[in-house]
Amino acid sequence: MRYSSPRVAMTSLFSAIALIHTVVGTPNIIDTVIKEDKTWSTGQVSKFGVEYFTSHLGGQKPDLLYIGCSDSRVPSDIFMNVTLGEVFTHRNIGNSIISRDPNTMSVIDYALNHLNVSTIAITGHSQCGGVKASMNPGELEDSIKTFIKPITKLYRKNKKYIDSLPTDQERQQFLVELNVKRLVRVASKLQSVKDRWRKGLPLAIYGLVYKLEDGSLNNLNVTVTKRNQFDRKHLPALWAKGLTL
Numbered sequence: 001m002r003y004s005s006p007r008v009a010m011t012s013l014f015s016a017i018a019l020i021h022t023v024v025g026t027p028n029i030i031d032t033v034i035k036e037d038k039t040w041s042t043g044q045v046s047k048f049g050v051e052y053f054t055s056h057l058g059g060q061k062p063d064l065l066y067i068g069c070s071d072s073r074v075p076s077d078i079f080m081n082v083t084l085g086e087v088f089t090h091r092n093i094g095n096s097i098i099s100r101d102p103n104t105m106s107v108i109d110y111a112l113n114h115l116n117v118s119t120i121a122i123t124g125h126s127q128c129g130g131v132k133a134s135m136n137p138g139e140l141e142d143s144i145k146t147f148i149k150p151i152t153k154l155y156r157k158n159k160k161y162i163d164s165l166p167t168d169q170e171r172q173q174f175l176v177e178l179n180v181k182r183l184v185r186v187a188s189k190l191q192s193v194k195d196r197w198r199k200g201l202p203l204a205i206y207g208l209v210y211k212l213e214d215g216s217l218n219n220l221n222v223t224v225t226k227r228n229q230f231d232r233k234h235l236p237a238l239w240a241k242g243l244t245l
């Protein structure tokens, strides 16, 4: 059963925080979110019955693996309007996929091999701080610098084209989108992905971008559903513009 949007008003959370801040001085966000959770969970039970929660106790069977950025302004379950059990989610800085990173790899392997997820959505977003930092890593902590290094490399490889764009915002947005395309290609070459295709199991990998400016989720149309499809279908279009991944 798909429930209507179960979102507790974000506004009420922020209002509550603002109110505490005004009355007490220093807000305690944990007390606030626990209180908001109580309001939300009892509200869901009143609206839909206790099954809203108990129907998921037997396990999960999500159709979609979402890989996105940790940015607090990009709350995937909210903007996709999904409810419990629908999306398996992984978020990190710059919606990255790095094959030597056991965190991301374990999420992908679990989603494909144990949950039988058949769709992956790699989702970048406008105004991404990780992408912006990758263009000028400078004095960042080593942990961050290392994690976003593939995006820095991507920028350096395509610097001439990207730097020719007229504004900082356009340069950054272009790199956000190019990075998502790169990641669709990276994902398509992972072992668990190739194994799934070799077994004839369905798997589609999409590249999407969420826009902070209007809340829209946009398809970059670089979807792949079989091995080597990215290199055959999408890479030549990038090469034609002098771009490389």
Ligand SMILES: [Zn+2]
Pocket: 069, 070, 071, 093, 094, 095, 125, 127, 128, 129, 130, 131
């Ligand atoms: Zn981001």
